[in-house]
Amino acid sequence: MAGIVGWGCHMPRYRIKVEEIAKVWGADAQAYKKGLNVQEKSVPAPDTDTITLSVTAARRAVARAGVDPAAIGACYVGSESHPYAVKPSGTTVAEALGATPECRCADFEFACKAGTEAMSVALRLVDAGEVTYALGIGADTSQGAPGDALEYTASAGAAAFIMGADNLVAECEHTYSYMTDTADFWRREHQYYPQHAGRFTGEPAYFKHVTGCAEGILAKAGLKPADFAYCVFHQPNGKFPATVAKKLGFNPHQWEQGLLCPLLGNTYSGSSPMGLTAILDVAKAGDRILHVSYGSGAGSDGFVFRCTDRIAEVQKAAPQTRELLEGERFYLQYGEYAKFRGKIIMNVKGA
């Protein structure tokens, strides 16, 4: 039975506060902060993209896994902000790690659940005996449309997991997926920013699929919330994951460790996977973790992980998620943020 051998997380050091964005668009910062339970979000510098975040996260996963990168047989990056529309992020990540040339690769896209689908497929490729280790990564540097509600939360980060059959830090006891065709949030080819359907993104989208997936996997596994030390859900804001967790019967001390959104924003494909890394950083042998993602379009992937004795040996082998989240960071003004995110119309070079 496959599971996680090593995990790693990375996020930029730059941040922008809700107040700074609200100021520019004449919005009520306090209302946004309360309504979304978000104070600030991470901002990628121009030299940071989904590939660079994935490489650093993956290197940290390798450090914890203690494996030779050449033994990684698959590299799957899930994102909705792959740097190229055609040329997979996974090839650069695999080269940077030294996993090439014997390595399967293709990029994944399913809005915010691209990363968990990548993790899922990585696990099952190992179970199928096709590869010894497979890398599943969720990473994004998503754009929020200027002045839109999503601008307060669209942020950047990556989480990487090396899946294998031995030396696990956490066994994957169950996986499950719940998916429908639901147009709550989308981006057409050549459009710069995504569109969303307002309040339709709530009950019929996020809550329906997260709940459907959570209830489905708990039933399949024959488990209840009390059987879990931790739970982590997709975090489009700081409110939804707490609401769904409470509704399912979890307590705050189960979801707090993995809830990064209030200080990080929504890292899209990185969201619940980064929450999972924050939990793995502190979990103990025997702890069960429920992980349910959500990707617009729409669907949720569910995992039940159970930590092994080995986890304590490697928690400090790489920087920890909350250290990165709460450590030294640099606050930007809106103008710098707009420049970093390429939102300023520049002159065409060479014209």
Next chain:
Amino acid sequence: MRDVAIIGVGANPKWGELWGQSLRDIFVEAALAAIDDAGVDHVDGMYVGCMSSGLFAGQEHIGSLLADYLGQRHLPATRVESACASGGAAVKMAALEVASGHSDIVLAGGVEKMTDVGGGDATYALGTAADAEYECYHGATFPGLYAMIARAHMDRYGTTPEMLAQVAVKNHDNGALNAMAQYPFHIRAKQVLDSIMVADPLHILDCSPITDGAAAAILCPLETAKKLSKKLPIKIAGFGHATDTIQLAQREDMTWLGATAKAAEQAFEMAGVAPKDVDLFEVHDCFTIAELVVIESLGLVGKGEAGKATLEGRTARDGDLPVNTSGGLKSKGHPVGATGVAQVMEVVKQLRGEAGERQVKDAKRGLTQNMGGSGGSAVVHILEVA
């Protein structure tokens, strides 16, 4: 090998932004000035120092082009390239061709036409003198590389921004008396220190400019110099040429210019003299810090002492170590490929007693030091009254 003399030198009346003149115009003007100065009616061979006619002017094959435009059909002519040491290298090649006995009159010229491209493209072109894959790739610029040398020199020896500024002030004091200089005016240290920062700690006034210009010299065997020309023959007593790692990161000591030191050693040995026997020095002040490190690497002052020597006025026109009486690259201008030849021209004029208000008294022997990139190549010539 026979002894070589320089019997003619010439350059454009003024260096600067020569909008109305193309690369061929600029070169021919300087070459004719040298030919007329020597009083010869033909040359047997030509070497043209030019860092990048391709990137600046879209033109390669300039040996052939310029031989043709100089009216010297069928002349064997070659472009010589060693980044900013192209001119010095051209002089050396010309000297070897004469010394070997193969040719009797050889023109050593240098030219660069830098203003047809915009600032960003000029910076890119200049940057190709650094390591394209491991320095330029990361966003290095020339000022940036010399700035790193400056920082290392300041950290090790306590060199100050004021010492750097004084190099610029002194060179402008000399250039103000040089009619051909791009910036023939005095500046004050405060202006240098207040000017915009290009790459910390170098300000824009610590940097030599972008310049269009050419210079040329006519070389012949010393034994026939008096027959060929009325001008006082100036003997090339010695020369030296060395390279060093192109990457700054691979230098043994970032506060030392090894190629310059080696080239100087060779030149002094060949000429049979020491620094104290030399009356003036034309050195490669592409940036103010370069002049300081060069005079240490030439052995004119001890390691770390160049800044103090400059503040004390030792390198001024009337000091005991006159450096850059022409105004240097800073005030005279730096058309890259031409600089090394112009340095030779200044020394020749000084030794002939033709330097006017810039004249160093009783100048009998002069040294030129021409350097490429961040010190990756260096050519040193020692000239003396025959």
Next chain:
Amino acid sequence: MPSARYTREIPQRYRLEAGKCSSCGKVYYPPRRVCPCGGRDFETVTLSDTGKVVTYTIIRVGPSDFADEVPYGLGIVEVDGGVRLMAQLVDVPLEEIKAGMPVRLEFRKIYQEGEAGIICYGHKAVPA
């Protein structure tokens, strides 16, 4: 940046692969075919990703590809083991950069060929 020229340098830029002379043991980054000691055999080694700044500057007037990024720190980093390389210095307030500061090399985008060309990656130095 032509694709062939970029792809050739990937082992050096992505994995910090260097060459160690089998005769004298000196390590070169990037690798080379001939050692100044005369040796022509080399072993591939990987550089450490931690080290310190040896010297630095702040580029305020950049080349065209980097013009929008100024001011940026650029320095020579000596990685553990003694090999030196040039890298941008990022994620640090410019006035805090100084020689001797400990750094770590992190994978970053170096530049991109406009909106349609390839994206070029490498390492930059961040405070350790």
